Amino acid sequence: xxxxxxxxxxxxxxxxxxxxxxxxxxxxxxxxxxxxxxxxxxxxxxxxxxxxxxxxxxxxxxxxxxxxxxxxxxxxxxxxxxxxxxxxxxxxxxxxxxxxxxxxxxxxxxxxxxxxxxxxxxxxxxxxxxxxxxxxxxxxxxxxxxxxxxxxxxxxxxxxxxxxxxxxxxxxxxxxxxxxxxxxxxxxxxxxxxxxxxxxxxxxxxxxxxxxxxxxxxxxxxxxxxxxxxxxxxxxxxxxxxxxxxxxxxxxxxxxxxxxxxxxxxxxxxxxxxxxxxxxxxxxxxxxxxxxxxxxxxxxxxxxxxxxxxxxxxxxxxxxxxxxxxxxxxxxxxxxxxxxxxxxxxxxxxxxxxxxxxxxxxxxxxxxxxxxxxxxxx
Amino acid sequence: xxxxxxxxxxxxxxxxxxxxxxxxxxxxxxxxxxxxxxxxxxxxxxxxxxxxxxxxxxxxxxxxxxxxxxxxxxxxxxxxxxxxxxxxxxxxxxxxxxxxxxxxxxxxxxxxxxxxxxxxxxxxxxxxxxxxxxxxxxxxxxxxxxxxxxxxxxxxxxxxxxxxx
Numbered sequence: 178x179x180x181x182x183x184x185x186x187x188x189x190x191x192x193x194x195x196x197x198x199x200x201x202x203x204x205x206x207x208x209x210x211x212x213x214x215x216x217x218x219x220x221x222x223x224x225x226x227x228x229x230x231x232x233x234x235x236x237x238x239x240x241x242x243x244x245x246x247x248x249x250x251x252x253x254x255x256x257x258x259x260x261x262x263x264x265x266x267x268x269x270x271x272x273x274x275x276x277x278x279x280x281x282x283x284x285x286x287x288x289x290x291x292x293x294x295x296x297x298x299x300x301x302x303x304x305x306x307x308x309x310x311x312x313x314x315x316x317x318x319x320x321x322x323x324x325x326x327x328x329x330x331x332x333x334x335x336x337x338x339x340x341x342x343x344x345x346x347x348x349x350x351x352x353x354x355x356x357x358x359x360x361x362x363x364x365x366x367x368x369x370x371x372x373x374x375x376x377x378x379x380x381x382x383x384x385x386x387x388x389x390x391x392x393x394x395x396x397x398x399x400x401x402x403x404x405x406x407x408x409x410x411x412x413x414x415x416x417x418x419x420x421x422x423x424x425x426x427x428x429x430x431x432x433x434x435x436x437x438x439x440x441x442x443x444x445x446x447x448x449x450x451x452x453x454x455x456x457x458x459x460x461x462x463x464x465x466x467x468x469x470x471x472x473x474x475x476x477x478x479x480x481x482x483x484x485x486x487x488x489x490x491x492x493x494x495x496x497x498x499x500x501x502x503x504x505x506x507x508x509x510x511x512x513x514x515x516x517x518x519x520x521x522x523x524x525x526x527x528x529x530x531x532x533x534x535x536x537x538x539x540x541x542x543x544x545x546x547x548x549x550x551x552x553x554x555x
Numbered sequence: 556x557x558x559x560x561x562x563x564x565x566x567x568x569x570x571x572x573x574x575x576x577x578x579x580x581x582x583x584x585x586x587x588x589x590x591x592x593x594x595x596x597x598x599x600x601x602x603x604x605x606x607x608x609x610x611x612x613x614x615x616x617x618x619x620x621x622x623x624x625x626x627x628x629x630x631x632x633x634x635x636x637x638x639x640x641x642x643x644x645x646x647x648x649x650x651x652x653x654x655x656x657x658x659x660x661x662x663x664x665x666x667x668x669x670x671x672x673x674x675x676x677x678x679x680x681x682x683x684x685x686x687x688x689x690x691x692x693x694x695x696x697x698x699x700x701x702x703x704x705x706x707x708x709x710x711x712x713x714x715x716x717x718x719x720x
Contacts, residue, residue, distance in 0.1 A: 242630040249631050249663040313569055320578050324717065327587070327710055334594045334608040334677070340663040348668070349603030352590040365712045375568040381561035475601035 195222060200539070202230045209550040212527070212543065216536055224531040226524055232554040239514035244270050244480050247514070249340050254518070254552040256337045258297040260290045261494035262552070263342045265501035266514070268423060268490040270344040273482045273505050276474055282346035283424040284466035288359070289332060289341055290492075291455040291462075292325050295366070297495035298448045299325075301547060305445055306377065308540040309386060314377050321369045324362045331355060345474035356463050367456040370449065378446055387441040391530035391542035394439060401526050404519045405497020406447040406547050411439035417493040428465065431458050441538075444545040448495070479509040496520050496547045520553040575716040585719060586706040593678040594664050598671045608662045610680040611655055613698035615644070617674035620651040627669035634659035635666060640695050652695035657683050679704045 198214050201207030211227040235254060239247050251266055252259035264286070271278060299322040306314025326336050331352055333339035341348050377383055393403070398411035408415055416433040418426045434450035436443040482505025491500035497519025504513040523546045530542050580587065591606035620637065628635040637651040644650070653666075653675070667675050680702035685691050711720040 246627075246630040246665065249661055249665070323578070323580075324710065330587075330607065331590050332605065334606055334664065335662060338661070338663075340665075348664070349594070349605045352605040355605075361712055362710065365717055372568060376565045379561060380565045381558040382565075471602070473602045 219535050221531045221534050224528045226527050228553050231551045235555045236514055243509040252338055254555055255549055257300050258293050258495045259338050260293040264492045265490040267342045267344055269488045269501050269503045272488045274480050276345045278346050279471040281467045281470040282472040284462050285347050287425055287462050288459055291458050292329050294495045295452050295455050296322055296325050298452050305544045308544055324366045328359055345476050346472050350472045363456050363459050370452055387541050390441045390538045392440045403523050403526050407523045410436050410443040410447045412437040417498055429458050429461050441541050441545040481509050516555055518552045520549045576718040578717055580719040585708040588706045588709050589679050595676045596667045607679045608664045608677045610678050611698055612676045612678050614674045615699055617672045618652050620647045620649045623669040624653050624666035624675055627665045632659045632661045654694050656692045658688055658691040678702050
């Protein structure tokens, strides 16, 4: 038996120029994770993100609950984007059980998930603003987010954890007069987010801070497997709503936003441009939605899969591609549920982006990855 | 755009907000209005009725003690326990009704979806704070009471911005 320590515990050679800093997990700038940075003076030499502090075992928990009781706990990793994290699970269970969803329910789902994407993005934008020292950009998105939370509350009955999507449609129909209220508030919301251009996105102070920091080239973005806004900010036009349309996205009129720069500024601008597209999608969906009809297929009390079967579905969430792999063995409970989340895949790019940056630029680069620690740990 | 005009534009867009109405909801004095009387479920069609998912309301004259709500809560929060009630109902031979622990409830409403007898609804009441853990356990007699809510604030959008009127 040797006395060798495992790789993570082995002592490292000390270089007197290099200092190791632990940013987090208690540091407000890191979220629920630790970033181990090695700095030479003010410049980052190496960086090692260390997630896993908020692991909840969602995937294991899903094996002990049936297809319906899995819904309330599977949305917990991202409570601000709870419709989008349930979306691939619900689509997968529908394919496993062989359920056909009513047309009106599909439109309601698209509207709910687009509203939720905006709610998530506004929360992220508020955090991004405050970590760049822009307090106004913390207050404005946090306030304007209320317009959409109010709509979701009218639709689903809860402000954050909606538990609205079920296999076979949605839990309840829209309340009366919802279309008018939704249209009015979404139009005002779009007018408000356009005002962010002058104070934040065209602000020379912000551009000086974030442009040309943490550049991710097109080749690296593809090689590292990043998704969502990070991938689209590096010039790759890849949006699952266009490439693999689910529900009614192929009937709706929208475009994807692509920027070529690949720096922190582009990565922070893409979600803001996406919110304007979301407003367009919501308006178009409200217009095309069937005015009446069923919204939910009646299921048996304990739905079961048909023997050994597996399914993989993915959707475009606020943070990129969000996949759900479900294996069924013919019992009411799934045999395995695997969530493949965008946050974790984008985090892989962080060591490459931070190398050679100044330590002060770390929050600007880190938060531009659109990273949500709780989702990455699941 | 050069730096000076950019900064002036950014300042200007903030200063404009001095003339815009306040959007903040002054919570304890004003409360948001919700649609309807709370989340309800129609077992004949299998579709819910939109409303806020707050504290439950139990109709003693409908509840048969079938325990379906308690079974629905298993694996979600396990907040519902079936307890003996003193009164006698001929549709409720076992004389058991749900007792809900709001320290555990996640307000998903799956218990309401499970009830086939129109006995369990959710109301607009969300102010459930208590000084003790026992105070969060609502007995069937407490769940029978219709909550008193005064919620009348709505988002109003005018030319001078949105406000909670």
